[in-house]
Amino acid sequence: MSLSASDYELVVSELGRDPTPAEEALFENLWSEHCAYRSSRPLLSAFDSNGKDVVVGPGDDAAVVALSDSVYITLGIESHNHPSYVDPYDGAATGVGGIVRDTMSMGAYPIALTDSLYFGPFEDEHPRYLFEGVVEGISDYGNSIGVPTVGGSVVFHPDYEGNPLVNVACVGVVSPDRLVTAKAQKSGNALMLVGNATGRDGLGGASFASEDLSEDAETEDRPAVQVGDPYTEKLLIEANETLLDEELVESARDLGAAGLGGASSELVAKGELGARIELGSVHQREPNMSALEILLAESQERMCYEVAPENVDRVREIADRFDLGSSVIGTVTEGNYVCTFDGETVVDVPAEYLAEGAPMNDLDSVPPTPPKETELPTPTLETAFESVLASPNTASKRWVYRQYDHEVGTRTIVRPGDDAAVLAARECDGERGIAIAAGSNPNWTSLNPYEGARAVALEVTTNLAAKGATPLAAVDCLNGGNPETPSVYGGFKGIVDGLADMCRTLSVPVVGGNVSLYNDSTSGPIPPTPTLAMVGTTTEYDAPPLGFPESSEPGTILLVGDHAVASGRTPRLGGSEYLAQFDGTDAFPTPPEETEATGFIEAIASVATDEHTRAVHDVSHGGLAVTFAEMISESRGAEVTLTGDENGAGLLFHERTGRAVIETTAPDAVQAAFPDDTPVENVGHTDASGELTLTVNGERLEYDAGTVRAIRGVLDRELE
Incomplete structure (x- = not known):
C-alpha cells in the first residue's frame, strides 16, 4: 500500500514531515x-436529502x-462487489454483517434486509x-443473525462477467431516545472495542475496493x-441492545472499511475532537501483529463505542455476559488523532484532515x-412470449428467496x-406497516444512463405504491466502472442525475447511500448501475396481492398508464x-413527465387501499x-x-415505467382516481379457468x- 505522489506531497505539507x-x-x-x-462526491449534491x-x-x-x-426507522445500503x-x-x-452493524451503530435494531445482485x-x-456462493453467503449469515431478507432483485447481464455486484440494504427501528450517532461527544471519554478479536483478515480492503479487479484477483x-x-x-x-437500554453509549461506529483506523478517526473527526489510542490494548486473535495490521485489519463483528469513564466497567460486564471481547483502547482528546504502539508514536495527525481532507478528483x-x-427482430409472438418468460432475468426467483428466512422476527406481512x-x-399505534423495495435494471441504464435511472426510480416507487404505501425516503448504491475513463464517468454522472431528478419529482428524499467505482475488469466496465432502496409507510397491515385472488365472480382488469x-x-x-x-x-x-409521474404514484397508492381492489x-x-x-x-385465470x-x-x-395492472370490481372508481392525462384501459377480466x-x-x-x-422455473430446474 502506498499513497500517490500528489497525495503524499499534500500529507507532507500538512504534517510538516514525512x-x-x-x-x-x-x-x-x-x-x-x-x-x-x-470522484463521486462532486456529483452527489444533485440529490435532495431534506x-x-x-x-x-x-x-x-x-x-x-x-x-x-415516537418511532424512527434507519435505512442504509452497502456494496461488497470486489470481495464477492x-x-x-x-x-x-x-x-450483510457490515450493513447490519451500520444499523446498530445508530442505536437501531435491524428488522429487514434486501439484496440486489x-x-x-x-x-x-x-x-x-x-x-450460488453469494446467495448462500447472504442466507447463512442473515438466517443465523435472525434478520429476515425480504426483498431485492437478481439480474444477469454479460457486462458483469468479470465483476459482479452485491448491494445489500438494511432497515432498522429505533425510538428517538435511543438514537445514537457517529459523532464523538466529549474529551475524556473512553474509546472501547467490543466484539470479535482483531486478526489479519481484510487488510487493505478499502484500497482493494478502489481499484480495478486484476486477472489474478481471486488468488492475489x-x-x-x-x-x-x-x-x-x-x-x-443483543449486547448492543443492552448497552442502549442502560444508556451506556455516547457515540458509536462499526468497524468496516479501514478497520479501527477508519472507525475511530472518523468518529472523533465528526465531533471536531481527537483521540489517543494504544494499539497494543486491542484484543487480538493472532500473535505478533504489527501496528499497521491492528490499525487497518477489517476483521468483522467489531464495534467502537465512546463511553463515559464511569461506565467502562459496566460495558465490560455486558460484553463478558455475551461472550464478547472488549478492550479500552484509548480516550477522546482535544488534540490530534494519535496512536501509540510498544511505547512509540506511530500516528500523530489531525483527525479532520485524515477523515475529510482528501482532495476531490476533477x-x-x-x-x-x-x-x-x-x-x-420479428419472432413469432409465441416464440417471443416463451423466450422472455424463460429468461433468468424475468423467471421466478423462488430458488433465491426460499433460502432466506424471511419471516424471522414475525413482522413480515407481504413476503x-x-x-x-x-x-x-408494531411500535406504532394502530396497524402501521413499513414497505420496502429495491432494485435496478442495467438493460435500461446501459442504453441511456439518465433516462434509465429515472425509470429505475419510478419503478421502485411504483413497487411501494402497489402495496398502498406512501414513500418516505430512499438510499442508493451507485455502481460504476473506472471513473478515469470519460465515457464511463459520463454514464455515472447520467445515473446520478437521473435518480436525483425523478426522486425530486416524486418528493422522495435520498437520505444516504454508497458509491462503488472501479468495477472494471479484464472483461470491461460494468453498466452504470444505480441500485435504489426505498421505504414507505402504510396505514394498515392489509395490502393488495400481486396475483389475482380466488373469487367466485369475475373481476375487471385495468391497464393504467400505458399510452x-x-x-x-x-x-x-x-x-x-x-x-x-x-x-x-x-x-x-x-x-413519464413530472406531473404525470406524481399523479400516477399518488393514484396507485390510493387505489391499492380501496375495498374494491383485488390485485395490483x-x-x-x-x-x-411477464406481469400477466x-x-x-x-x-385464477385471465x-x-x-x-x-x-x-x-x-x-x-x-418496458416503459409508470404503468400497472389492477383487478377491481369498481372500474369506474379507478378511472376517477387517476388524473385525466393517465390512460385507464379495460383490457379484460379474470375467471376461474387457471389459464x-x-x-x-x-x-x-x-x-x-x-x-x-x-416456463418461468428455469432457476429451480438448473440449480436444484
Whole structure:
C-alpha cells in the first residue's frame, strides 16, 4: 500500500514531515475512492436529502427518518462487489454483517434486509458459481443473525462477467431516545472495542475496493476479504441492545472499511475532537501483529463505542455476559488523532484532515455513445412470449428467496416475490406497516444512463405504491466502472442525475447511500448501475396481492398508464428483455413527465387501499407478458385483449415505467382516481379457468398456469 505522489506531497505539507509507514497506509485507505468518494462526491449534491420526516441524512452510518413522533426507522445500503468476486460466500456474508452493524451503530435494531445482485450470463459456469456462493453467503449469515431478507432483485447481464455486484440494504427501528450517532461527544471519554478479536483478515480492503479487479484477483486479493462469524454478530446485536437500554453509549461506529483506523478517526473527526489510542490494548486473535495490521485489519463483528469513564466497567460486564471481547483502547482528546504502539508514536495527525481532507478528483466526462439502433427482430409472438418468460432475468426467483428466512422476527406481512415487502411496525399505534423495495435494471441504464435511472426510480416507487404505501425516503448504491475513463464517468454522472431528478419529482428524499467505482475488469466496465432502496409507510397491515385472488365472480382488469395501448401508437422497445433475447436495439422509452409521474404514484397508492381492489402489479421487466404471467394461478385465470401495434411485440413486451395492472370490481372508481392525462384501459377480466389467454392484434395465445410456472422455473430446474 502506498499513497500517490500528489497525495503524499499534500500529507507532507500538512504534517510538516514525512508520514510514518502507519500514517501513509492510513491516509492511503481513508483517502481511497471507497472511503472518500473522491470522484463521486462532486456529483452527489444533485440529490435532495431534506424532508419533513428526515432526522439524520447523509454522512452517518445509516440515515434516519421518522415513522411517527415516537418511532424512527434507519435505512442504509452497502456494496461488497470486489470481495464477492474473490470469495463469493464470505464476500456476500460480510456485506450483510457490515450493513447490519451500520444499523446498530445508530442505536437501531435491524428488522429487514434486501439484496440486489448482478452477475454475468446465467448459462456460463463462473457467473453461476458466483451467484450460488453469494446467495448462500447472504442466507447463512442473515438466517443465523435472525434478520429476515425480504426483498431485492437478481439480474444477469454479460457486462458483469468479470465483476459482479452485491448491494445489500438494511432497515432498522429505533425510538428517538435511543438514537445514537457517529459523532464523538466529549474529551475524556473512553474509546472501547467490543466484539470479535482483531486478526489479519481484510487488510487493505478499502484500497482493494478502489481499484480495478486484476486477472489474478481471486488468488492475489484473497487476504483483503474479511471472514464473517454470524453467531458472534448475533451476540453483538443483543449486547448492543443492552448497552442502549442502560444508556451506556455516547457515540458509536462499526468497524468496516479501514478497520479501527477508519472507525475511530472518523468518529472523533465528526465531533471536531481527537483521540489517543494504544494499539497494543486491542484484543487480538493472532500473535505478533504489527501496528499497521491492528490499525487497518477489517476483521468483522467489531464495534467502537465512546463511553463515559464511569461506565467502562459496566460495558465490560455486558460484553463478558455475551461472550464478547472488549478492550479500552484509548480516550477522546482535544488534540490530534494519535496512536501509540510498544511505547512509540506511530500516528500523530489531525483527525479532520485524515477523515475529510482528501482532495476531490476533477475528471473528464463525456456522454457514453448510444448503441446503434438495429432493425427490430420479428419472432413469432409465441416464440417471443416463451423466450422472455424463460429468461433468468424475468423467471421466478423462488430458488433465491426460499433460502432466506424471511419471516424471522414475525413482522413480515407481504413476503418476497411481490412488488414490495411489507413489515409490521408494531411500535406504532394502530396497524402501521413499513414497505420496502429495491432494485435496478442495467438493460435500461446501459442504453441511456439518465433516462434509465429515472425509470429505475419510478419503478421502485411504483413497487411501494402497489402495496398502498406512501414513500418516505430512499438510499442508493451507485455502481460504476473506472471513473478515469470519460465515457464511463459520463454514464455515472447520467445515473446520478437521473435518480436525483425523478426522486425530486416524486418528493422522495435520498437520505444516504454508497458509491462503488472501479468495477472494471479484464472483461470491461460494468453498466452504470444505480441500485435504489426505498421505504414507505402504510396505514394498515392489509395490502393488495400481486396475483389475482380466488373469487367466485369475475373481476375487471385495468391497464393504467400505458399510452401505447390507449392511443394505438407503436411503443419503443429499448432496454427490454425482448430485445435482449433477440439481439435488437431501440431507443429507450422516456419515463413519464413530472406531473404525470406524481399523479400516477399518488393514484396507485390510493387505489391499492380501496375495498374494491383485488390485485395490483406494476409493469416493468418483461412488459405485460411477464406481469400477466405472474398474476395468474391454478385457480385464477385471465382473458386479456390488446390492440394497437402492428406486430404486437411492442404492446406485449415494452418496458416503459409508470404503468400497472389492477383487478377491481369498481372500474369506474379507478378511472376517477387517476388524473385525466393517465390512460385507464379495460383490457379484460379474470375467471376461474387457471389459464392466461392473450389476444394481441387478433393473434391468440393460450397458456395454463402450470405451463407458465414451468416456463418461468428455469432457476429451480438448473440449480436444484
